[in-house]
Amino acid sequence: MSTDINKEDTQTQQESIRQVVEAMGEYPGAADASDPQLFCEARPKVEKPFRGVFEKFLNWARANSLWVLGFGTGCGAIELRPLMTSRFDASRFGVAGRPTPRQSSVFIIGGYASVKTLKRIVRSYEQMQNPKFVIALGSCTINGGMYWDSYNTINRIDQYIPVDVYITGCMPRPEAILAGFVKLQELIKAGRGEKANEYAEHFDWYKANQKKVIKDWDMPDYNW
Amino acid sequence: METSLVLKIAYAALSLFIAFNYGILLGATTxxxxxxxxxxxxIRLYQPYLDIIKNNAKRTSISHGIMFYLGPIFRITGGVGTFLFIPMIYGSVVFSNFSFAGDVLLVLYFIFFGQLGMALGAGEGGHPYSAIGVSRGLAQMTAFEVPFTLAIIALAVQHNTLSITEIIAAQQGGILNWSLFTNPAATAAALIAFLGMNMGNPFSVVTAPQEIPIGPPVEYHSNYLGLLQTNRSIFNSAKLILFMNLFFGGATNLIVMIIKTFLIYMITVIIGVAFPRFRVEQSIRFFLVVPTLIGLVGLVIALW
Known part of the structure; x- marks a missing residue:
């Protein structure tokens, strides 16, 4: 008799656990790629810039307000700390850190990108809003650097996301990074900071390249 | 002479413009x-303007639903609403805004309206940091509202009025007539609540950099964020002007207003750089004990 009760108890327990697990599946925190409310279903579009003096004015504002995504993808991120403190003080150039991709406009790829990190890089990049800019730091992002024959890092970052400015070195010092920021500002002011549109234009090529290296592709194609 | 409504709206727009620019320059100076x-x-002094222009000039923005849209709108309604019912300069027709007999009550309500709207909007963003920030923010808000309201009640009892203009009028005629000297306990309670309201250190647990980055507005971007930044400067000026009016004798011209509000703001800045951050339960316990008791003493002084 008592064993029967125990069996029933176990069954009820299992049933309640199943209900809880199902309920958790509906919780927005649990990512469900098929849910249109959580992820965008549309491809990115080319957003045409305005023309003339107005766009120049906006570009001047964009160039002087560069919010960097606080995502250190490699060892180069260690050079970004002295960049913000009193010795180099990047805030003079309008550079500030932002911990969320939604609010930031510059993505610094800080050195080598392992395939696992690349997945996060792609997601973070896509969550940033147009116009957005990418600075690739160190030789690892250009040709793989000392990791060029590694089994789990990619060699050229610009096959997966478009890059505006490369800064060479292993590691580039903060002075070099500041020079890179100034270069990026020049590009934006000249109206050449349109890589986000380029990404939208060649979206299929970039996606194919990304899927070629990321084997466990378990995220939606469009997430912004 | 009664000012016509159209002229009043134009004057209010002018003072709103001044408050917005003053708030931005004050932030950059700090x-x-x-x-x-x-x-x-x-940063450069005009950097906040560039940030606002850049955010509004972003070409794409995404939404998480209707409340997500309405969050920043509620926030700026709260900021502008607070400002519009506070007389900016005592005795001036141009800068008196829409102050009326019971404006203290309305201002009390408007200060918290924006945060409640923001809580609903940020909640729909779905980011866990938003939810944590909102729960902390609302908990802390409930706590600092107690000493703040006690201080306001003490002033209302002391001057027998619910009008900000009349409270300023009662403080005219010398520095010793200021509420700071006639009721120091109420002033102290309100200033401690003001620290919590500004969400600087030691009460910065709501936005808590390095811990829950950005806090409630973590999902807000592009023009939503532009709106929130605009609101921050307006709301900041509004709060400073309110405190100047209630406790520091108001201002009879713009220069006096700028000097007084700047010095009041420096109180939060200096305390902010000197103290580390409270945890949320510590700050709530603090607000409900020390400033609340000081506020009660203020009430006793007022009733005396």
């Missing part, structure tokens, strides 16, 4: 002062 303390040069 940032520069803080940077100098750290041995840096800091």
């Amino acid at each position: 940032y520069r002062i803080r940077a100098r303390v750290q041995g840096r040069l800091g």
Whole structure:
């Protein structure tokens, strides 16, 4: 008799656990790629810039307000700390850190990108809003650097996301990074900071390249 | 002579414009002062304008639903609403805004309206940091509202009025007539609540950099964020002007207003750079004990 009760108890327990697990599946925190409310279903579009003096004015504002995504993808991120403190003080150039991709406009790829990190890089990049800019730091992002024959890092970052400015070195010092920021500002002011549109234009090529290296592709194609 | 409604709206728009620019320049100045303390040069004085222009000039933005849209709108309604019912300069027709007999009550309500709207909007963003920030923010808000309301009640009892203009009028005629000297306990309670309201250190647990980055507005971007930044400067000026009016004798011209509000703001800045951050339960316990008791003493002084 008592064993029967125990069996029933176990069954009820299992049933309640199943209900809880199902309920958790509906919780927005649990990512469900098929849910249109959580992820965008549309491809990115080319957003045409305005023309003339107005766009120049906006570009001047964009160039002087560069919010960097606080995502250190490699060892180069260690050079970004002295960049913000009193010795180099990047805030003079309008550079500030932002911990969320939604609010930031510059993505610094800080050195080598392992395939696992690349997945996060792609997601973070896509969550940033147009116009957005990418600075690739160190030789690892250009040709793989000392990791060029590694089994789990990619060699050229610009096959997966478009890059505006490369800064060479292993590691580039903060002075070099500041020079890179100034270069990026020049590009934006000249109206050449349109890589986000380029990404939208060649979206299929970039996606194919990304899927070629990321084997466990378990995220939606469009997430912004 | 009664001013016509159209003229009043034009005057209010003018004072809103001044408050917005003043708030922005005050923020940038404070940032520069803080940077100098750290041995840096800091941002350019016009940097916040560039940030607002850049955010509004972003070409794409996404939404998480209707409340997500309405969050920043509620926030700026709260900021502008607070400002519009506070007389900016005592005795001036142009800068008296829409102050009326019971404006203290309305201002009390408007100060918290924006945060409630923001809580609903940020909640729909779905980011866990938003939810944590909102729960902390609302908990802390409930706590600092107690000493703040006690201080306001003490002033209302002391001057027998619910009108900000009449409270300023009662403080005219010498520095010793200010509420700061006639009721120091109420002033102290309100200023401690003001620290919590500004969400600087030691009460910065709501936005808590390095811990829950950005806090409630973590999902807000592009023009939503532009709106929130615009609101921040307006709301900041509104709060400073309110405190100047209630406790520091108001201002009879713009220059006096700027000097007084700047010095009041420096209180939060200096305390902010000198103290570390409270945890949320520590700050709530603090607000409900020390400033609340001081506020009660203020009430007793007022009733005396």
